[in-house]
Amino acid sequence: MPPLARRNLFHDRVRLIVTLTGIAFSVVLMVVQWGLFQGFSTSTASIIDHSGADIWIAAKDTAYLEQAVPFNERKYYQVLATPGVAQAVKYIVRWSIWKQPGGRAESVAIVGCDPDSAMGGPFNLVSGDAQQLKQPNAIIIDRIYADKLDAHKLGDMVEINGYRAKVVGFTDGIRAFTTSPYVFTTFKRAQDYVVIDDDHLNFVLVKAAPGVDIKKLQADLQARLPDNEVFTTAEFSQMTRHYWMFTTGAGIAVLMAAALGLIVGIAVVAQTIYATTMDHIREYGTLKAMGAPNSYVLSVIMQQAAIAAALGYVIGMTVSLFVVHGASSGGANIILTWQTAVELFFLTLAMCATAAVVSVKKILSLDPAMVFKE
Amino acid sequence: MSYAIETRGVTKQYVQGEASTLALAGIDLTVSRGEVVLLMGPSGSGKTTLLSIMGCILRPTSGQVILEGNDVTAMSEKDLPHMRLKHIGFVFQGFNLFPTLSVGENVELSLSLKGVRGRDAKKEAHRLLDLVGIEHKYQSFPADISGGQKQRVAIARAVAGSPVAILADEPTAALDSHTGKAVVEMMARLAHQENRAVVIVTHDGRLADFADRIVWMEDGVLAQVPDRTTDHAHLHATPNSAPVQLGI
Numbered sequence: 378m379p380p381l382a383r384r385n386l387f388h389d390r391v392r393l394i395v396t397l398t399g400i401a402f403s404v405v406l407m408v409v410q411w412g413l414f415q416g417f418s419t420s421t422a423s424i425i426d427h428s429g430a431d432i433w434i435a436a437k438d439t440a441y442l443e444q445a446v447p448f449n450e451r452k453y454y455q456v457l458a459t460p461g462v463a464q465a466v467k468y469i470v471r472w473s474i475w476k477q478p479g480g481r482a483e484s485v486a487i488v489g490c491d492p493d494s495a496m497g498g499p500f501n502l503v504s505g506d507a508q509q510l511k512q513p514n515a516i517i518i519d520r521i522y523a524d525k526l527d528a529h530k531l532g533d534m535v536e537i538n539g540y541r542a543k544v545v546g547f548t549d550g551i552r553a554f555t556t557s558p559y560v561f562t563t564f565k566r567a568q569d570y571v572v573i574d575d576d577h578l579n580f581v582l583v584k585a586a587p588g589v590d591i592k593k594l595q596a597d598l599q600a601r602l603p604d605n606e607v608f609t610t611a612e613f614s615q616m617t618r619h620y621w622m623f624t625t626g627a628g629i630a631v632l633m634a635a636a637l638g639l640i641v642g643i644a645v646v647a648q649t650i651y652a653t654t655m656d657h658i659r660e661y662g663t664l665k666a667m668g669a670p671n672s673y674v675l676s677v678i679m680q681q682a683a684i685a686a687a688l689g690y691v692i693g694m695t696v697s698l699f700v701v702h703g704a705s706s707g708g709a710n711i712i713l714t715w716q717t718a719v720e721l722f723f724l725t726l727a728m729c730a731t732a733a734v735v736s737v738k739k740i741l742s743l744d745p746a747m748v749f750k751e
Numbered sequence: 752m753s754y755a756i757e758t759r760g761v762t763k764q765y766v767q768g769e770a771s772t773l774a775l776a777g778i779d780l781t782v783s784r785g786e787v788v789l790l791m792g793p794s795g796s797g798k799t800t801l802l803s804i805m806g807c808i809l810r811p812t813s814g815q816v817i818l819e820g821n822d823v824t825a826m827s828e829k830d831l832p833h834m835r836l837k838h839i840g841f842v843f844q845g846f847n848l849f850p851t852l853s854v855g856e857n858v859e860l861s862l863s864l865k866g867v868r869g870r871d872a873k874k875e876a877h878r879l880l881d882l883v884g885i886e887h888k889y890q891s892f893p894a895d896i897s898g899g900q901k902q903r904v905a906i907a908r909a910v911a912g913s914p915v916a917i918l919a920d921e922p923t924a925a926l927d928s929h930t931g932k933a934v935v936e937m938m939a940r941l942a943h944q945e946n947r948a949v950v951i952v953t954h955d956g957r958l959a960d961f962a963d964r965i966v967w968m969e970d971g972v973l974a975q976v977p978d979r980t981t982d983h984a985h986l987h988a989t990p991n992s993a994p995v996q997l998g999i
Contacts, residue, residue: 378863384851663847666808668836669864746808748843749799749920 382680385657393685396649400689401696403642404725408697409704409711410635411721414628416710421554421621422614424470424488427500430582431591432598433613435606441620442470442613443486443555447577448605455601456581461589462598466491467564468580471571472557476536477527484557485526485537489567489579496582499561504531505546510563517546522558537570552710554621639728646689646732650682654736658743665745678736686729690722753820754781755915755948756805761814763800763971774800776971777814782948784915787939787961790952791976792968798952799920801968805950806839806918807831819915836864840909840947842919842938846901848893848908855880855889858908865912879907883937899930903937910941916948917941923955935961 387393419426425433425442434456435445456465469489474482490497492510499507499517509515516537523529533544537560546561553559560570568575585594591609599607608616622628654661664674697713704711763775774797782788782805790798803809804816807823808831816823818838823831841847848857858876862868867875880886883903888896893904902922909917917938923931935951939961942949951958959965967976 378868379849379852379856379860381849381852381860384849388851659845659847660849663841663843663849664864665832666806666835666841667861667864668832668834668839670832670836673864746803748841748847749803749808 382677383684385653385660385677386681386684389653389656392649392653396646396685397689397692399645399649400642400685400725400729401693403638403645403728404690404693404721405697405700406638406641407635407721407724408694408713408717409700410631410638411717412701412711412713413709414622414631414635415712415714415717416552417554417628417631418618418622419712420552420710422617423551424497424559425610425614425617428582428610429496429584430610431585432583432595433608433610434581434583434598434602435579435608435613437604437606439606440624441617443472444620445470445579447573447579450576450578452602452605453578453581456583456598459594459598459601461586461594462583463586463589464494464496464584466494466496466582467578468497468582469564469567469571469573470579471567471573473538473560473570475526475542475560478533478535479527481527483526484555485560486553486555486557487537487567487570488559488561489564489571490561491564494582496584499546499548499551501548501550503547503549507546507561509545510561512543512545514541514543514566515545515562516542517548517561518544519551519558520547520549521552523547526558538572540566540569542570554627639724642725642728643732646682646685646729647735650678650685650729650733651736651739653681654678654739658739659748661740662743662745662747665743666748671741674740675737678733678740679730682729682733683726686726689729690725693725694718694721754817755784755786755819756780756782756950757815757817758801758805758811759815759817761801761804761811761816763797763804763809764812774971775804775811778971778973780805780966780973782916782950784948785943785946787942787949787951787963789958789962789965790950790968791954791956791965792974794954796968797971798968802918802920802950802952805916806841807834837912838915840911840914840917842902842905842909842917842922844921844924846893846898846905846925848901848904850893852892853889854885854891854893854896854904857893857904858911861908861911867912875911876907879911880904882910882941883907897930898926899934902926902930902934906934906938906941910945910947913945914947916950919949919951919953921952921954923953923958928955928957931955932957932961 436448439445453467456462471487473485473487475485476482492507528535528544531544535542551559585591595607595609661674701711701713758778758780761775761778765772765774778801792798804811823834855876858879859872862872862875877886880889883906885900885903893901923934935958938949965976967974
């Protein structure tokens, strides 16, 4: 079959460039916005996801990580006494004020952990290690925030909530969704930094004994601690992501921008494919007069949409890779996985197919008798 | 006797708002294989409407159209494109070639739609273009050939797949008289050599030399061929009822 669709599409180079630019722009917008959403979503729960715990115990009505209110450490001992619990650690995540050497204040999220436990400690360490948190006033921060916190090297001294703090290590890539970077320290020191009573804590992290059913252990703990929330790590991660992404509206804004990319793409492609169709309307009339079935005529339109989608996607994805790479070194966390790339390819195809619907309707209603009208 | 195309009492009424116009008022016409019929008459007489109905593009308001023994008026809208594809080849005033396809591909496309594909389509396209004397332009694009050559390509495309009838709407209107005559002569030759029925709508009386029959239309009915049109004694038309104008 002669390549009518391809020839028609490539016939008007300027229009083709406009079409491909529109699709590529749409793809870049969707990649960036969806990647930002993924990045934000991952950031909000990164502390939970990397905790290594099976179960998180928090105060009643806790909806997300940073919201948890302190509760008495008696609960911690109840947890330890529960059959199926292999290990439990006291944990704190709570906001505080960081004062730079120059006196400027920054909000930070203090993470108080047990350096000897495999649960809840700093991860992705690029200098120092968790054991060094045992040093007096020791803290570990992420190097992404070195400038923001004005702490660039090991040994830098700062002040947190009026207490001295010394940088003993750096992590890499532990981004905070909020403007408050995470600062790791020991549980005891964190109680001072965030002003919590000595016998209070924010969370108990639980590791189940080997072979223990997590859901059953969760139910057992909930029965013992009716005044607390008992979450699996996955549940708490999901709740925290949901809170920041949807309750605050931050995620909706990003998703709306991604949807905008899709809409812009549909509009641009629809306009250009429609214009191309109208340019060749007489040819479509001729095809129909010759007796070409609607399926063939429609396949010509859809092939044009598919070719445009594939080319636009390749261009858009190439640009996106540069954008993602540039953004990562610039501090923005845009996540682009191969699964997302594949999904976006099919979304781009669907976008272009949707855009072709207007043209398809036009062709379906085309009267082949038009060929006799000069 | 079975005709290639036969119309029986065909009428066509156009309704627009409260006014209606009877474009065709009971047309009885037969065209046989191997016959060249010129359909002539003044503008607005219903020639193109009749051609469209014979070509299964328009449906008559009443009457029957029999194409190769099939009553197409009894067929569903869905079946008509297949009838056109199988039995009819069209030649248009403006050539209606696909400008983004080469001359050869234009013919190949028509063949492909009729199920002839690949190497067979190429071979047949070469043969058909050779038949109309333009095989050497196989790779050229429509924009690069003359009007006469375009119409030859259109004829090759129309005869692709061996349809029973070739319907041509003013095929010489965009051509100079010499080229126009050559094109119609070619169509007449094809009709006779390949046993196709050819119906040509035209205003050009000089083409009468190539016709086996002239059918004259006036105001939606067949009428006697005026003397000034041709002096061919063997040409005849089938008079029919008087034109009817409906209007409120």
